[in-house]
Amino acid sequence: MPATLRAERGARLAAAMAAEGIDVLVVAGDPWRSDYLRYAADITPTDGQVFALIEREGHVQVVAEHPAEAARFHSEQPDLRVSWSPFPIEDAEAATRSFGRRRIALAPLAAVPYRLATGPLASSMASATAMLDRLMLRKSPSEVDALRRAAALADEGYAVFREAARIGRPEYALVADVEAFFRSRGCPENFQILASGGREVRGMHPPTERPLAPGDLVTTELTPCVEGYYAQICRTLVIGSPSEAQLRAFAVYDEALGAGIAAVRPGATAGEVARAQNEVFRRNGLGDYVTSEYTRVRGHGLGLYVDGQPALLEDVALVLEPEMTLIVHPNTYHPEVGYVVHGDSVRVTREGCEVLTRTPRQLFSVPTR
Amino acid sequence: MRAAGLGAALIYTSFARPSAVAWLTHFVPYWNEGLLLVLPAGAPLLLAAFSKRMQGWIRSVSHVGEVQSVSNLGRAAGRLLEERVPGSAKIGVLELDALPWPVAEPLLNSHANRLADVTALFASIRQPADDTEIRLAQRAADIAVKALGSIPPGVVRASQVLSAIEGSARLDGAEEVLPRLAPDLAAGTALRRLEGDLPLGERYAVELSIAYKATWVRLARCFSMNAPQSWLHAQRWTLDWATRISGDAPGPPPGVITFWSLEACIGSKPFSVVASAIGPRGTVSAGTLSCFSIKLQLPDGPWLGGAPVVIGSGAPGRLLA
Numbered sequence: 001m002p003a004t005l006r007a008e009r010g011a012r013l014a015a016a017m018a019a020e021g022i023d024v025l026v027v028a029g030d031p032w033r034s035d036y037l038r039y040a041a042d043i044t045p046t047d048g049q050v051f052a053l054i055e056r057e058g059h060v061q062v063v064a065e066h067p068a069e070a071a072r073f074h075s076e077q078p079d080l081r082v083s084w085s086p087f088p089i090e091d092a093e094a095a096t097r098s099f100g101r102r103r104i105a106l107a108p109l110a111a112v113p114y115r116l117a118t119g120p121l122a123s124s125m126a127s128a129t130a131m132l133d134r135l136m137l138r139k140s141p142s143e144v145d146a147l148r149r150a151a152a153l154a155d156e157g158y159a160v161f162r163e164a165a166r167i168g169r170p171e172y173a174l175v176a177d178v179e180a181f182f183r184s185r186g187c188p189e190n191f192q193i194l195a196s197g198g199r200e201v202r203g204m205h206p207p208t209e210r211p212l213a214p215g216d217l218v219t220t221e222l223t224p225c226v227e228g229y230y231a232q233i234c235r236t237l238v239i240g241s242p243s244e245a246q247l248r249a250f251a252v253y254d255e256a257l258g259a260g261i262a263a264v265r266p267g268a269t270a271g272e273v274a275r276a277q278n279e280v281f282r283r284n285g286l287g288d289y290v291t292s293e294y295t296r297v298r299g300h301g302l303g304l305y306v307d308g309q310p311a312l313l314e315d316v317a318l319v320l321e322p323e324m325t326l327i328v329h330p331n332t333y334h335p336e337v338g339y340v341v342h343g344d345s346v347r348v349t350r351e352g353c354e355v356l357t358r359t360p361r362q363l364f365s366v367p368t369r
Numbered sequence: 370m371r372a373a374g375l376g377a378a379l380i381y382t383s384f385a386r387p388s389a390v391a392w393l394t395h396f397v398p399y400w401n402e403g404l405l406l407v408l409p410a411g412a413p414l415l416l417a418a419f420s421k422r423m424q425g426w427i428r429s430v431s432h433v434g435e436v437q438s439v440s441n442l443g444r445a446a447g448r449l450l451e452e453r454v455p456g457s458a459k460i461g462v463l464e465l466d467a468l469p470w471p472v473a474e475p476l477l478n479s480h481a482n483r484l485a486d487v488t489a490l491f492a493s494i495r496q497p498a499d500d501t502e503i504r505l506a507q508r509a510a511d512i513a514v515k516a517l518g519s520i521p522p523g524v525v526r527a528s529q530v531l532s533a534i535e536g537s538a539r540l541d542g543a544e545e546v547l548p549r550l551a552p553d554l555a556a557g558t559a560l561r562r563l564e565g566d567l568p569l570g571e572r573y574a575v576e577l578s579i580a581y582k583a584t585w586v587r588l589a590r591c592f593s594m595n596a597p598q599s600w601l602h603a604q605r606w607t608l609d610w611a612t613r614i615s616g617d618a619p620g621p622p623p624g625v626i627t628f629w630s631l632e633a634c635i636g637s638k639p640f641s642v643v644a645s646a647i648g649p650r651g652t653v654s655a656g657t658l659s660c661f662s663i664k665l666q667l668p669d670g671p672w673l674g675g676a677p678v679v680i681g682s683g684a685p686g687r688l689l690a
Contacts, residue, residue: 001564030383030385030386031384031385032383032384032385033385044562046547046549046562047547047638047640048638048640048641049467065638065641065642066640066642067628067630067642067645068549068560068576068662071558071559071560072549072559072560072561072562074559075557075559075561076561086641086642089466089467109470109471110469110470110471111469112469112470113466113467113468113469113470114465114466114467114468114469114470114473114477115465115466115467117470117473117474118477125470172539172540172542173539173540175539176535176536176538176539176540177536179535179536179539179546180532180533180535180536180539181532182535183528183531183532183534183535183536184528184529184531184532185528186528186563186564186565186566188562188563188564191400193399193400202422202423202425202426203420203422203423203426205399205423205426205430206399206544209542226564227564228564292420292421293420293421293422294422295420295422296420306400307400333422
């Protein structure tokens with residue numbers, strides 16, 4: 001990550017800590033919940049637990065569970081004080097005690113381990129997590145720039161995916177082509193799930209050995225990462241020419257995606273964006289298929305985590321603000337054709353939103369040869 | 370569990386901590402979380418934070434009894450324990466200290482006096498690896514060796530290395546591919562997670578971790594168009610020591626050992642350091658599936674190596690790569 005972005009986030013964090021009266025922030029993370037560590041200390045764990053103890057003045061102490069990770073963090077940021085321990089929770093606890101009577105807070109709730117959460121910092125967790133969430137929701141110009149580049153990469157990745165989708169190839173071969181492409185472009189991570197088949201398909205999953213067959217709907221969600229920021233695209237393709245039923249179904253998803261994106265503007269709630277999408281399904285007699293029985297969310301926040309806040313669900317009251325970034329995706333099961341996905345990454349602007357992904361919104365068809 | 374007087378055991382799983390539940394059920398939650406309830410008899414029960422529609426997929430890739438889709442793992446586990454494990458029997462929790470607070474808090478509220486950490490108990494039964502796990506590890510090692518062999522000669526950018534590795538390993542069925550790269554050994558031996566791209570030095574090193582059907586291996590190799598003879602000696606000595614890691618080193622090393630570690634899966638994470646240059650954490654039993662890593666300062670520069678090995682019993686262990 002550019003040092004300028006690191007410095008910019010460090011300054012925002014220091015100001016927020018000052019406003020909250022926090023002298024030292026202890027941030028926990030691991031290879032899955034690395035988003036808060038990325039924001040607060042520009043650290044991305046790939047192995048084991050990691051704790052960063054961040055003083056408001058900028059000094060950062062890191063406790064890693066693996067020696068190779070500790071060496072990596074130090075090489076990436078020589079100013080960090082890094083140690084490793086097979087018992088990182090105990091070491092983080094001891095390091096925290098060394099700050100004595102300074103005002104210490106612990107975050108994020110999702111990653112704080114039981115032992116630390118039941119200690120003296122328990123009462124600080126909710127507010128410290130909320131502080132970081134506020135910082136991470138609205139993106140700076142540099143962060144938006146990284147998201148734009150991630151979105152462009154997602155578009156290119158989907159083109160590779162379409163080329164890779166051919167009869168007889170197993171699902172994992174498609175992922176191989178996409179991942180090799182992303183690596184060739186310097187992308188260190190991509191969250192991808194997919195599915196292939198027909199009415200029996202109820203959702204996406206990691207790739208299996210199933211070979212693609214004529215008539216399959218092939219769905220995927222690609223989420224490449226640039227400088228830590230994830231953008232996502234969801235598209236569906238057909239092996240061969242789409243059937244009438246597939247085209248009819250797709251038209252509903254396309255309308256829903258358009259309605260959802262049209263609803264994204266400052267002052268709207270996450271719930272309103274979800275409702276705009278769901279109403280399209282209800283008008284088409286598909287109201288049952290926007291319930292939790294068949295789908296999870298109608299989109300979600302994007303940033304340093306692949307599935308960030310806010311969740312786009314009708315009961316979520318969070319108000320959208322400029323420079324929030326989201327994926328809008330009315331993905332769900334369709335009783336005639338199976339699971340369909342369709343989604344674009346967007347940035348909330350002062351007037352409405354900017355769509356970051358550019359792949360045409362169509363039901364793609366790939367040759368059966 | 371019987372010997373420890375446990376009424377049940379709870380094991381958390383996530384992308385970062387998949388290994389214990391995968392060992393027991395073959396289930397890996399990838400982008401979500403789960404909590405496995407193991408009772409003294411019967412198939413384990415999985416609480417999963419996935420929506421109900423994903424239950425078919427969960428069943429198709431794992432060996433579990435009941436699967437329940439729940440929104441709050443800890444609360445659901447608390448209710449389930451009240452129903453299925455009444456009384457005061459202890460409830461073992463793997464890595465209780467590390468349990469994420471959103472999962473731990475409701476459990477603490479409902480069963481605080483019954484929870485007991487069973488990390489040491491689990492570690493005591495996790496190894497040695499059985500034949501099936503060793504065969505899966507061998508397959509993972511073969512995938513990794515082939516992937517490293519797929520790096521085109523004469524590459525000049527890190528992205529070329531990583532793209533070749535990723536494509537090869539995924540095409541061979543690897544579920545996870547975690548490469549770390551020291552792009553220029555003349556500049557340093559730290560293994561980096563690369564964002565963007567970097568030019569390669571004349572000598573570079575790759576550490577590659579691969580998961581195949583939830584079984585992980587890790588190995589490391591150095592690369593150069595003009596590999597010195599000293600690398601061959603270092604590789605031979607390292608592999609010899611790796612097979613005898615529970616005993617003495619096989620004679621003097623070909624250079625100064627600047628770091629070594631032995632990792633094995635003994636809990637929820639794929640790799641835990643069980644012995645290292647700064648002091649062993651515990652004894653490594655015969656039959657343990659482990660990964661040995663080493664850094665040597667040779668007379669003509671640094672060298673990194675590593676390989677998966679099954680620890681031997683009295684005789685040399687078995688190298689998988």
